[in-house]
Amino acid sequence: MTVNLLDFDLDALAGYCEGLGEKRFRAVQLFRWIHQKGESDFARMSDLAQSLRAKLAGAAELRALPLASEHRSADGSIKWLFDVGGGNAIETVYIPEAERGTLCVSSQVGCAVGCRFCSTGHQGFSRNLSTGEIVAQLWFAEHRLRVGGSQRVIDNVVMMGMGEPLQNYAAVVPALRVMLDDHGYGLSRRRVTVSTSGMVALIDRLREDCPVALAVSLHAPDDALRDRLVPLNRKDGIEALLAACVRYLARAPRDFVTFEYCMLEGVNDSDDQARALVRLVGGRVPCKFNLIPFNPFPASGLRRSSRERVLAFAAVLQQAGIVTTIRRTRGDDIDAACGQLAGEVQDRTRVHLRLPRAAPGATHPAGLA
Ligand code: SF4
Numbered sequence: 001m002t003v004n005l006l007d008f009d010l011d012a013l014a015g016y017c018e019g020l021g022e023k024r025f026r027a028v029q030l031f032r033w034i035h036q037k038g039e040s041d042f043a044r045m046s047d048l049a050q051s052l053r054a055k056l057a058g059a060a061e062l063r064a065l066p067l068a069s070e071h072r073s074a075d076g077s078i079k080w081l082f083d084v085g086g087g088n089a090i091e092t093v094y095i096p097e098a099e100r101g102t103l104c105v106s107s108q109v110g111c112a113v114g115c116r117f118c119s120t121g122h123q124g125f126s127r128n129l130s131t132g133e134i135v136a137q138l139w140f141a142e143h144r145l146r147v148g149g150s151q152r153v154i155d156n157v158v159m160m161g162m163g164e165p166l167q168n169y170a171a172v173v174p175a176l177r178v179m180l181d182d183h184g185y186g187l188s189r190r191r192v193t194v195s196t197s198g199m200v201a202l203i204d205r206l207r208e209d210c211p212v213a214l215a216v217s218l219h220a221p222d223d224a225l226r227d228r229l230v231p232l233n234r235k236d237g238i239e240a241l242l243a244a245c246v247r248y249l250a251r252a253p254r255d256f257v258t259f260e261y262c263m264l265e266g267v268n269d270s271d272d273q274a275r276a277l278v279r280l281v282g283g284r285v286p287c288k289f290n291l292i293p294f295n296p297f298p299a300s301g302l303r304r305s306s307r308e309r310v311l312a313f314a315a316v317l318q319q320a321g322i323v324t325t326i327r328r329t330r331g332d333d334i335d336a337a338c339g340q341l342a343g344e345v346q347d348r349t350r351v352h353l354r355l356p357r358a359a360p361g362a363t364h365p366a367g368l369a
Helices: 010-019 024-035 050-056 119-123 131-145 165-180 200-209 223-229 233-249 271-281 307-319
Strands: 067-072 078-085 088-096 101-104 108-110 125-128 156-159 192-196 213-217 257-263 287-293 323-326
Touching: 010 024, 010 165, 024 050, 078 131, 088 108, 088 131, 101 131, 108 165, 125 165, 131 165, 156 165, 165 192, 165 200, 192 200, 200 233, 213 233, 223 233, 233 257, 233 271, 257 307, 271 307, 287 307, 307 323
Parallel strands: 101 156, 156 192, 192 213, 213 257, 257 287, 287 323
Antiparallel strands: 067 078, 078 088, 088 101, 108 125
16 A cells, blocks of 8 residues: 555654655755655656655655535525545535635544534544545645646635544544645644634643634533533533633634634523623633524424524624624535535444434424524
8 A cells, every 4th residue: 555645744754765765855845745745656746856756756755535416506505515435525625715714624524423413413423534544625625726826825714614623633634734734735723723612621732732723612601401412521621621621722723712603593692691691701711703693404302592692692793802703604605614514434433323313393402492
C-alpha cells in the first residue's frame, strides 16, 4: 500500500522525507506543492529534486476522495458527497459569503453521539476518518474552486459536518495543523472552528495541543433536558462542560465560546428556558449564542420553532447582553444545514435500536414533548 501524503502534517512529512534520506526543506517544498498548489503529480513538481521525485513515485501518492456527487444550491452553496468505501459516504459543504468562504468538513463516517435532533446521529456510526480523508475535503474544495492565480477561496473551516471531531482526536489534530500551517493552507486559528457536543477531557487536551476557535453544542439550559437531547451529557454534565469552556478560553484564539442551540418547538425554545440560559452562562462564560433553525427529518418527530419564537428567544438573550445570532439557513435546497449532512452510513453501532422513533403522527419522541 502506498503512503498517502495527505495523512501528514508538516512534521510528519519531514519525518517521512528524512526516512528517504531527504532534508526538511524538501518536505516543505513537497508540502507547498500539495496544499498550496494542489498538485498531485510528482512529475510536475518542477523544483523538487529529481532524486526525491523518483523515490516518491510508486511509494507515495496523494489520495483524493472519490467524488460521488456535487449539488449546487441556488444561494451558491455547494455540497459534495464523497465515497469513503464500504458503502459509506460523507459530505462536505462550501458556503460562500460576501467576506469569506466557509467549508464545513466531516470528521467521522456517521456519529456515535446520537443527538436527538441530528440526522447524522440517527444514522449511527461506521468509522473514523483518517487525517488524509479529513484534509482531502479541504484539498479538493480549495483547488476545485480556485480559478487560476493563488487567491485563497476558503478562509474559514468549521468542523461541523458529519461526526463528533473530538471523538476522532488523533486524526483531527494533525488535520488542524495542516490547515493552520503557513506552508499549507495558512488559515488563522480564529478561522478554524472545532464544534463539539461537549467532551470535557478532550476540550482540555485540545486547549494544550492545538487551540482553535471552539463551538459547543449546548441545546438545553439544564441537565435533565440536555441528557435527553445530547446523550453524552450524562457523563460530565453542563457544569463541568462550562468549566472546561472557561479553561479553554485562557488559550483560545478568540475570547468567547460559541454556543450552538438548535431551536426545537415546545422542547427548548421558551422564554423561561432562555432566561435559564442567561442565569447559566451570564457573567461566567464569555460567549455568543448561535440559534439554529432545526431542519426536520422524518425520524426525528421534532419540529422547527417558528420564526417569531426564535426572535423572542433571541431577544431574551440579547437583553441580557449576550451576543446572539440566528443562523441563516444556507443551502436549504441541498440539505446543507448543520446536522443535516446525511451522507450514507453503514451503521455498526445499531443506533437505530437505541434511539426511539416517533410514532406516526407524534409531535415529539417520547420523553421530549
Ligand atoms: S449533532 Fe454532532 S455530535 Fe450530535 S449526533 Fe450530530 S454529528 Fe454527532
